[in-house]
Amino acid sequence: MRFNGRVFITIGFILTVFPIFALKKVTKAKPTTVITLTNFNSQLSIDLQGGAIVDFHLKSNKINPFTWKVTTAQMPANNKNGAVFQGHFLSLGRWGAPTEGEMKAGVPHNGQAGRDLWKLEKTELGKPIKMTANPPLDGITVERTIQLDTKSSAYKVTEKVKNVTSVGRLFNMVQHATIGAPFLDSTTLIDSNAKQGFLQTMCYPNPSAYEFIFPNAYTDSTKASLDLRTSSNKNSYVSTHIFADSIGWIVAATPHKGLLVGYVWKTKDYPWLNLWQQWVDGKLWAKGLEFGTTGVGKSYQELLAVDTRFHGRSSFFFLDATEVVEKSYIGFEMEIPADFKGVGGLMLENGNVKLIEESTNKEFRIPTELSLK
Structure with missing residues (x-):
């Protein structure tokens, strides 16, 4: 364990030792690829295998929202020899499946960086940790810095992606943040400042054919109503949205669990929100709070075949040869009362993440040294 200001960094190689008189030899557990950042009130864990955030919890409330995880058997063929999809991982290069040709070339779903092992770079006292990935199949390098606030349950992630080839290309980045049980249940509330959207x-x-405004969606072409704030409806869906503000945010709250988790970011970095809900065998299995650079979940060939812009927003951006893009977000957690009504507004103000409770207008604050500047 390394002391970093008031943030502890644990690089996990777990050693389990049994009494010498009880066993003939010491038994060592398999090394783990998980690193953990800890301050006085929260803990954040990242798995270097795939780079996913796999745990974020308060010391006063041990519930981890990021328990969602698939099995190796459930993974696509090109992903089976690496990390599984879990917690909050980064979809890089594409959102979802590669093209037929890319699959034959070995490219995995959601990009190679989400499958392979990241490298933890040398850390310095008082500095954010740095980790890197160099996925050759995508022709990029990735540098990520993670800073856990020294005094509160908030953290900031900044990612720099460089095209290391001599050819420009269409590109996408999606923060595939997915919550699961026990935090996620049928009472979980979803709030955001997202606006127009579609299923x-x-x-x-034509993404505008059946558009609606968050949180009031349609389940199908008959325009039957669907409330995106609630989690009790038995529909599985992906609802995609854009923003009118320069700052985007999304919050998931489960009041009877006393916990809220959320994100805030600049919409020039991530102009889209993809809200995914999945039921499996009659149980609510996953809720994705996915913010990124794409909205229409199709291949680049399909996106270019017709005009898929939605209110002027494209579902990709152009990453030129040797170009570097940098994008950031802040994640946070907070304890809430059992009668919490949800979030009606959120802002970064005077060193605080300030949340306004729905209906009551009561203010909740998370003091933080972090910013999106």
Whole structure:
């Protein structure tokens, strides 16, 4: 364990030792690829295998929202020899499946960086930790810095992606943040300042054909109503949205668990929100709070075949040869009362993440040294 200001860094190689009189030899557990940042009130863990955030919890409330995880058997063929999809991982290069040609070339779903082992770079006292990935199949390098606030349950992630090839290309980045049980249940509330949107099942070739405004969605082409704030409806869906503000945010709250988790970012970095809900065998299995650079979940060939812009927003950006892009977000958690009504507004103000409770207008604050500047 390394002391970093008031943040502890644990690099996990776990050693389990049994009494010498009880066993003939010491038994060592398999090394773990998980690193953990800890301050006086929260803990954040990242798995270097795939780079996913796999745990973020308060010391006063041990519930980890990021328990969602698939099995190796459930993974696509090109992903089976690496990390599984879990917690909050980064979809890089593409959102979802590669093209047929890319699959034959070995490219995994959601990009190679989310499958392979990241390298933890040398850390310095008082500095954010740095980790890197060099996925050759995507022709990029990735540098990520993670800073856990020294005094509160907030952290900042900044990622720099460089195209190391001599050819420009279409590109995407999606923060695939997914919450699971026990934090996620049918009472979980979702709030955001997202605006116009559409369901993925009805977005191609014209994403405006059945558009709506968050949180009031349609389940199908009959325009039957769907409340995106709630989690009690038995629908599985992906609802995609854009923002009118320069800052985007999304919050998931489960009041009877006493906990809220959320994100805030600049919409020039991530102009889209993809809200995913999945039921499996009658149980609420996953809720994705996915913010990124793409909205229409199709291949680049399909995106270019017709005009898929939605209110002027494209579902990709151009990453030129040797170009570097840098994008950031802040994640946070907070304890809430059992009668919490949800979040009606959120802002970064005077060193605080300030949340305004829905209906009551009561203010909740998370003091932080972090900013999106």
